[in-house]
Amino acid sequence: MPQFGSLCLILALIASAWSLVASALGALTRSRSLITSGERSSLAVTAVLGLASSALCVLFLKDRFDVEYVASYSSRAMPALFKVAAFWGGHAGSLLLWVLVLSVFSAIVIVQNRHQNRGLIPYVVATLSGITVFFLVLLNFTSDPFDLLGFTPPDGKGLNPQLQTPLMAIHPPTLYLGYVGVAVPYAFAMAALLSGRVGDVWIRTTRRWTLFAWLFLGVGLLLGGYWAYIELGWGGYWAWDPVENAALMPWLTATAFLHSVMIQEKKRMLKVWNMSLIILTFTLSIFGTFLTRSGVISSVHAFAKSGVGTVLALFLGTVITFSVTLLVWRLPRLQSEGRLDSFVSRESSFLFNNLLLVGICFAVFWGTIFPVLSEAVRGVKITVGPPFFNTVNFPLAMALLALTGICPLIAWRRASASHLMRVFLYPASLAMAVFALLLILGIRELSPLVAFTLCAFVLGTMFYEFYRGSRARQRSTGESFPSALGKLIGKNRRRYGGFTVHVGVVFILMGVVGSSFFRQEATFSLRRGESFQAGRYTIRFQDTSSSSDAHMDRFEAILALSRGGQEVGLLQPGRNFYKSFNQPSTEVDIYSTLREDLYFILIDFDAQSGLATFKYYLNPLINWIWIGWIVLFAGTHVAVWPDSRERALLARTRLIEERTFA
């Protein structure tokens, strides 16, 4: 079985190398048979990698500890789910997952496009195969997950207890779907440059891929944040840790890209900018992989210090040189056909949106790599902590938030003053009302005042947009309001899906601001039967309970929670002790409401004196972060749902391009 896996990896390397060569030659010589051969061998790579990955899963499930990778990340006592998740518990498996996902995406791209996008597809396949080759070289020559130990240990080391949660099963693959998904629009962009077909076809064809990658990167970030939040010692849901930053950066540039392509589709402007953004996004997604894997920057996540750092850096250099050379070569064809002339127009608001997103990305990048730079230049490592990221990004995020509210209200080209007055009236009044309310509630700090007021403004704008559109429809068709609203969204999925995403983003920001500026915490020591006060809650320490199984020892404190004399729930913060690891695992318990989270940690229990020590955090509005992500998720689905009008438009654009090139 392990030999079979290794063989599959070698075959995959050969097939993907052939796919690269055949597709590139086929495209240059316009040889149909070579192109087809390239496509087929790319599909073969998918099949072979599928076999290799299945083999690795089987090795994990069968406890084959003679395989080094299995022995390092799995153990007999682990539940089957974690045995499968241990697949990506280490470096080699993560790389295999990366390249597996890439090959599956390549296969989907080929099946979807080989008849429709004949002009682009050989170049797309060549680009994707090139990336595949690189990762397969890494797998085959630096980190083969099928390497044997040479003997069979009685049991494996097991996955670290902190990683033994269902989140381990979904967080890394989700993030990878995002990281790898970016490769598809990138490959199409490169194909556009290589073939000279730099019109809108590549953008329209890959819009869903970009949204998909963007969504999964985002969901990956969310799951990571949630995991870090419920796992003590990982710094809360966001700590500006290098690995978090690494995933945030491509998400930011992908967000910018998703916005700026609209300008290209509608106004045929910003073509060079769009190309640059997708190159940047892909580079950052490779950089993210590199950062996670290299150990160059110390991080709580630093889960692999391996030699691949240099190789990945080399690949990164190649990608940048290749892409930028192509871009410069094709500059003459990327002339803008429109002109940005009005300051108050939707075009310029998109431009500023892009500048802000890239600005945030740049600040994050700078802060992340500064330790490495300062060490290289001055010989001392200087780091910048969360204060840097927060001070820089807060004003930028607020400006972005304000734009989110302003942009939909102003027209394309040029907006008139009377028009502006009319549409701003309601949202601005709502914002002012919220501002006054916050002052009455006693909030005096400037940052949260500004943030919440802007949140109210944007929510006002969004609901006004939905309301205004539905009313207009209702007047012209005589439908009922709900039906008019439904049809309005259904007929303009991109617009209203996008607005829904914005509502989600506002919720997320509300949660972030609430839980960062108004967090309370305290520590209490008490005996059974005693109670204490936390915010508006009374907490009584009732009892303790302990249990034990083959896997771990468990200890819990039982706390009764009441509010206004009414008992509202039980909290059971505790501590597990995993037997195969000499390490405790603190299990926090959280009482969640829309208003706040009561987050409980059992710090210590002294069995002799019966004295237990607890720490709690009161995190206001934090659940709006998760709710916001659900809204964002739903909104993205509205936006990606197949649309016949859009398909017709794509077909027309493609036809025009075919004629130009015939």
Next chain:
Amino acid sequence: MMGGMLARISPKIAISIAILLAAFSILVGLSFRGSMVYYLTVSEFLAHPPSSLDDHFRVNGKVVPGSISKQSGVLGAGFQMTDGQGVLKVVFRKELPDTFVDEAEVVVEGSMNNGVFEAHTLLAKCPSKYESQEKASYSASP
């Protein structure tokens, strides 16, 4: 490249972009200066003692086995950390991460006070956390 792009943008917008960029650079510069922290190993830190109490440092080393002392009912712990050469006494008074055990790699941030490093943040990486150890460690088992 930029020239071609800017030519198609009105002066008003170009000026506001320039102002934005300037504001952005000032913002980055100022926040940078305010949050720079030296990142040193234990021996590097001991070789260059801080000149004043306000100086902030981030120090990296390993927990000396057996040095962790906790008091029941009190948050945090006192411990010693080392990089194989120097030894630094550290005290941390917040809840400890689970990965904080003997020989764990730790990064503490804080400042010196009366010969003890008072940390306000502590990150700990368990020695065997994610990385497979040397094959040799299996040899003990039959």
